[in-house]
Amino acid sequence: MSTCERCGATFHCAMRDQDAEGTAGSPDGTPCWCTLLPPAVPVPRQDAPATPETPAGAGCWCPECLxxxxAALQRRS
Known part of the structure; x- marks a missing residue:
């Protein structure tokens, strides 16, 4: 299980969570749930400076936070 970097909730991330054999990814090869959503946040490098949109070193966000x-980005547009 992963922990949301924004709210602390636990959730499953198919790209990050490892199975019993230590490999990441979903058992059936389907992509992570987040790949079905519109791109919203560039994945920052660990040494990237923080911005309001992308905190430095940001990790996975739970479905609710993402x-x-x-929705907030769409309201601004």
């Missing part, structure tokens, strides 16, 4: 962020 969907809320996408």
């Amino acid at each position: 969907k809320a962020h996408i």
